[in-house]
Amino acid sequence: MANILIIDDEKDIRVVLKEVLRRAGYDVTLAANGRDGLEKLAADGADMVITDVIMPGIDGVAMVQQIRETYPDMPIIVISGGGNVAPMEYEPGAISTSAYLASATIAGANRTLTKPFERQELLDAVRAQLDA
Amino acid sequence: MAKRLTTLSSRLVLIVLLIHAVLLPALFVALSAVVKQNMADSFVDYARVQGRLLADGLELELDKPQSVLVAHLDSAILGGRIVHASMQHSDIEITSSLTTQSDLATFNEDFEFGEHDDQTYYLSLPVVSANDTALLYLGFDESLTQDNFEDVQRSIILIIVAYLLIVIVAMIYLSATMTQPLNWLQRASRAIASGDYHKKLETDSRLLEIHDLTLDLERMRSNLVKVNARLRHAQRLESLGTLAGGVAHEFNNVLQPLLLYTELALEDLPDGSPIASNMERVLELANRAKGLSKQILTFGRLGDDVELTVMPVTPVVEEAVTMIRALLPANVDLRVDIDSGIGDVRCDPAQIQQLVVNLCNNAFQALVTSDAHIGVSLMSTTVDSKQAAQHHNLHAGEYVVLDVTDTGRGMDAETVERVYEPFFTTQEVGEGTGLGLSVVHGIVRRHDGEISLNSKLGEGTSFRVYLPRVVVAGNNEHEQR
Numbered sequence: 115m116a117n118i119l120i121i122d123d124e125k126d127i128r129v130v131l132k133e134v135l136r137r138a139g140y141d142v143t144l145a146a147n148g149r150d151g152l153e154k155l156a157a158d159g160a161d162m163v164i165t166d167v168i169m170p171g172i173d174g175v176a177m178v179q180q181i182r183e184t185y186p187d188m189p190i191i192v193i194s195g196g197g198n199v200a201p202m203e204y205e206p207g208a209i210s211t212s213a214y215l216a217s218a219t220i221a222g223a224n225r226t227l228t229k230p231f232e233r234q235e236l237l238d239a240v241r242a243q244l245d246a
Numbered sequence: 247m248a249k250r251l252t253t254l255s256s257r258l259v260l261i262v263l264l265i266h267a268v269l270l271p272a273l274f275v276a277l278s279a280v281v282k283q284n285m286a287d288s289f290v291d292y293a294r295v296q297g298r299l300l301a302d303g304l305e306l307e308l309d310k311p312q313s314v315l316v317a318h319l320d321s322a323i324l325g326g327r328i329v330h331a332s333m334q335h336s337d338i339e340i341t342s343s344l345t346t347q348s349d350l351a352t353f354n355e356d357f358e359f360g361e362h363d364d365q366t367y368y369l370s371l372p373v374v375s376a377n378d379t380a381l382l383y384l385g386f387d388e389s390l391t392q393d394n395f396e397d398v399q400r401s402i403i404l405i406i407v408a409y410l411l412i413v414i415v416a417m418i419y420l421s422a423t424m425t426q427p428l429n430w431l432q433r434a435s436r437a438i439a440s441g442d443y444h445k446k447l448e449t450d451s452r453l454l455e456i457h458d459l460t461l462d463l464e465r466m467r468s469n470l471v472k473v474n475a476r477l478r479h480a481q482r483l484e485s486l487g488t489l490a491g492g493v494a495h496e497f498n499n500v501l502q503p504l505l506l507y508t509e510l511a512l513e514d515l516p517d518g519s520p521i522a523s524n525m526e527r528v529l530e531l532a533n534r535a536k537g538l539s540k541q542i543l544t545f546g547r548l549g550d551d552v553e554l555t556v557m558p559v560t561p562v563v564e565e566a567v568t569m570i571r572a573l574l575p576a577n578v579d580l581r582v583d584i585d586s587g588i589g590d591v592r593c594d595p596a597q598i599q600q601l602v603v604n605l606c607n608n609a610f611q612a613l614v615t616s617d618a619h620i621g622v623s624l625m626s627t628t629v630d631s632k633q634a635a636q637h638h639n640l641h642a643g644e645y646v647v648l649d650v651t652d653t654g655r656g657m658d659a660e661t662v663e664r665v666y667e668p669f670f671t672t673q674e675v676g677e678g679t680g681l682g683l684s685v686v687h688g689i690v691r692r693h694d695g696e697i698s699l700n701s702k703l704g705e706g707t708s709f710r711v712y713l714p715r716v717v718v719a720g721n722n723e724h725e726q727r
Contacts, residue, residue, distance in 0.1 A: 196495065
């Protein structure tokens, strides 16, 4: 069965995503941050990557860029909570997460999902990407 | 070189003084000359008439002894103005014993007043009788006339000085009445520039320029107040959107595992178990929370946006109205006036429908009496630059106008000010989310439109939404033919 690598700095989300995907029959590997995720990907490989976009250190957009360098055909789904966040740099104002998702798409993400999504939405997206 | 700045009043004083420095001496000189000429003329006339009278008297006595003639000359001198009287009669020189001025040898006839330094006007007259002739020499005293003339000159100077004083006083008064309101305007505009612009500008000056200037400045000030209020309002909504968006983000990250765990738990539970029905309730509530979060994001324009597409707006609004009719109680009077074929707008139809529904729902909540009604109208309009200036997000051009009105309870100023703020509601806690109009505001902004409202307590409220109308260039069609 396909092996999916999930990268999210929020433990609650990582764990529940793993459980949802495990029940659907996928093998799941978890990573708590971008560096960890890239290391696990290099060591064990994966059939698909699901990554959060707003993370300390390497964020989702940088993740997509780095994964694409080595794995041009890797299916990548980027997820993010709707709304906005304070920018990473010390810029005034706030950046909408949809702007981050748009950047991730430009960087090469195959699909984006805005939290909160339902189980079926996720499973449909995963299946569609693995079949493609 | 820096331009030297002077005050208006000092410049005014300088100009007036300069004018008078030239004008007044000239006036003095001219007046003196005229008066002097006049006085000299009458003196000369007097002297000639007197001289003639004397000569006429002597004519009759030319054949009388010399002593008679002397007595005659003496009496002329005693008459007052004559200081010299003598005669040349057949080579004999007869001189009055009272003569004080000059002797005949140096006698030099005058033609004009003041020709001699000794203040005497000399005149010679022929004395002709039937068989004899003589020459009469007379000297008239000029000093009295001279004194009179100097008196008049002094009077002229006095009048000029008095006039100058009046001018100075008038100038001080004038510059005060003129510059006082100017100074006041200057202080007022300085206050406005430094941010204190809440005091109304009024003047009781009756000078047209000052009056107009004050009116203009007041118009500027009140505009500034309006623009500032609008800006503050927009900034407030902007920061509320940012804040709400930040909260929504965190909220969504919590909601995600909540939703998924509930779905997993439901999967594990046998259908119909009491735990399952409770978990289903949890799922329902989590979905409601998700809906709320979505509305907040719509207000902040942070939702995952559907592309806007150009489409006719009438069917979109008509569909929304059909939906509202179904939602509202049957006894609510909903008056609809939708122009057909008013053109296209670039929109997300679902959001436009939500906008109409939310506005109507808001109107419905405001209804209090049974005869109240809700009005929905849709029409096209052309916004001119004057209208555009009155709204923050309106530009001159073609628009579609959606009006939603109610004859409900209306709103007070404080409510109007805060009406688009998320979670601001006048309803009882739990009855409304306070998101309806926030969502409307977000949708309007996303569509590059503008929303305005008019409300009167006890009379009702009307919302007006402007959406830019997509106008196909007129010559396109033409070229295709």
